[in-house]
Amino acid sequence: xxxxxxxxxxxxxxxxxxxxxxxxxxxxxxxxxxxxxxxxxxxxxxxxxxxxxxxxxxxxxxxxxxxxxxxxxxxxxxxxxxxxxxxxxxxxxxxxxxxxxxxxxxxxxxxxxxxxxxxxxxxxxxxxxxxxxxxxxxxxxxxxxxxxxxxx
Amino acid sequence: xxxxxxxxxxxxxxxxxxxxxxxxxxxxxxxxxxxxxxxxxxxxxxxxxxxxxxxxxxxxxxxxxxxxxxxxxxxxxxxxxxxxxxxxxxxxxxxxxxxxxxxxxxxxxxxxxxxxxxxxxxxxxxxxxxxxxxxxxxxxxxxxxxxxxxxx
DNA sequence: GCAAATCGTGAAGCATCTACATGATGTAGT
DNA sequence: ACTACATCATGTAGATGCTTCACGATTTGC
Numbered sequence: 001x002x003x004x005x006x007x008x009x010x011x012x013x014x015x016x017x018x019x020x021x022x023x024x025x026x027x028x029x030x031x032x033x034x035x036x037x038x039x040x041x042x043x044x045x046x047x048x049x050x051x052x053x054x055x056x057x058x059x060x061x062x063x064x065x066x067x068x069x070x071x072x073x074x075x076x077x078x079x080x081x082x083x084x085x086x087x088x089x090x091x092x093x094x095x096x097x098x099x100x101x102x103x104x105x106x107x108x109x110x111x112x113x114x115x116x117x118x119x120x121x122x123x124x125x126x127x128x129x130x131x132x133x134x135x136x137x138x139x140x141x142x143x144x145x146x147x148x149x150x151x152x
Numbered sequence: 153x154x155x156x157x158x159x160x161x162x163x164x165x166x167x168x169x170x171x172x173x174x175x176x177x178x179x180x181x182x183x184x185x186x187x188x189x190x191x192x193x194x195x196x197x198x199x200x201x202x203x204x205x206x207x208x209x210x211x212x213x214x215x216x217x218x219x220x221x222x223x224x225x226x227x228x229x230x231x232x233x234x235x236x237x238x239x240x241x242x243x244x245x246x247x248x249x250x251x252x253x254x255x256x257x258x259x260x261x262x263x264x265x266x267x268x269x270x271x272x273x274x275x276x277x278x279x280x281x282x283x284x285x286x287x288x289x290x291x292x293x294x295x296x297x298x299x300x301x302x303x304x
Numbered sequence: 305g306c307a308a309a310t311c312g313t314g315a316a317g318c319a320t321c322t323a324c325a326t327g328a329t330g331t332a333g334t
Numbered sequence: 335a336c337t338a339c340a341t342c343a344t345g346t347a348g349a350t351g352c353t354t355c356a357c358g359a360t361t362t363g364c
Contacts (some may be wrong), residue, residue: 008281009273010266015288020172022295026169026186039320054343068321070344077318092329092342114162119163120294129160136167137282143174147181191351208311220352222313227350243310244360 016139030112034105035079041109043072044081044098048106052097054087081105163284168291182264186257193261195224196233196250200258204247206239233257 004013026039031041046061047053055073059066067126073096076082081102100109121129158166183193191192198213199205207225211218225248228234233254239245273281 007266007269008278008285009269009276012273012276012288013265013269014283015285015292016171016175019168019288019292019295021173022292022299023168023172026295026299037319054342055223062319065322066322066343067345071320073272087342090330092344095345113165114159116298117159117161117165119298120291121164124164126160129164132287133160133164133167135287136171138165140167140171140174143171143178145177146268146271147174152270189350207309216351217353218312219314219354224352239311242311242361246312 019100036081036105037075040072040076040079040081043069043096044076044102044106047082047096047098048110049073050097052085054093055096056093058096073093076102079143188233188257189227190296192227192231192233193222195221195248196228196254196258197261199234199248199250200262204249205239206242206245206249208245210248228254236273 027041028038031038036044042062043058046058050057050061053061055069056066058073059069062069073082073084076096077084078100082096082098084094085097089097121132124132179193180190183190188196193215198210202209203211205213207221208218210225213223214221225234225236228248229236232251234248234250237245237249237275239247273284276284
């Protein structure tokens with residue numbers, strides 16, 4: 001097929017996409033060993049950060065439909081990671097609450113995150129790391145702006 | 153929940169994950185407008201790069217099961233992006249071949265990739281870009297090594 | 305030739321996601 | 335208080351992406 005040599009910006013984008021895929025792989029492979037999937041882990045992580053929440057709140061935070069949260073919570077309940085507790089004041093709602101086992105797994109995830117971060121970035125000089133953080137943040141912000149402009 | 157302030161490496165990892173998710177969003181939103189999904193686009197991209205191929209070859213390149221490729225090609229055929237042509241020498245195999253419309257879409261994807269790359273990186277000085285490319289490549293290589301060590 | 309490997313796909317199943325409909329409950333307005 | 339309307343979770347139905355196992359149709363190696 002017609003092969004123009006990739007420009008430098010194209011190379012950068014390709015590397016970025018490659019890294020994206022690799023990060024994805026790394027996450028999922030580590031998670032499946034714990035009996036977790038990526039989506040369910042994301043939900044568990046949100047609960048870890050924000051405490052027991054209604055499924056509506058989780059849906060808003062995760063950016064998915066409330067119906068989908070029902071399914072994700074079903075899976076986490078089946079795995080013994082969380083329970084559905086009655087909401088103290090609203091009988092329509094349930095509070096998705098980590099079990100002791102779920103809390104253990106969350107602690108493991110937090111520790112794993114730190115370990116991975118150290119393995120990846122631990123030996124970088126602080127100045128260089130801050131520059132990288134700034135680069136990544138700037139890229140993210142720019143991408144978000146592009147997405148919003150495309151679909152207003 | 154217990155909130156230790158994130159370390160600098162943790163911040164870097166968080167930014168990386170954030171960027172990963174944003175890239176994902178950007179890709180899928182642009183693609184759905186074309187009637188494509190990410191997986192099917194990935195397959196189309198491989199065909200664009202390597203020409204008409206058997207489904208076995210596509211499965212190997214994509215890293216998925218041959219059975220899955222059957223489904224992806226089904227979708228692309230239904231959308232008029234590709235056809236299944238008989239293999240010239242092996243009557244068991246089919247050559248997944250882009251239609252004229254599929255070729256157009258591929259050309260659009262190539263152009264879109266360049267546009268996005270320029271929007272994201274076009275105004276970075278070349279030296280800085282090369283440094284970023286190096287950083288991203290090094291991160292990818294390191295991650296891959298970690299994945300392989302974890303599951304040999 | 306004949307047995308073994310290969311190609312594509314049917315069948316069955318799981319996970320993520322969607323939109324729409326429904327019952328139960330909460331809230332606000334009159 | 336009673337009626338509307340909004341909200342919470344979930345049943346139903348369907349699209350997509352992925353897997354493994356089984357099977358018929360070939361090709362290939364000996």
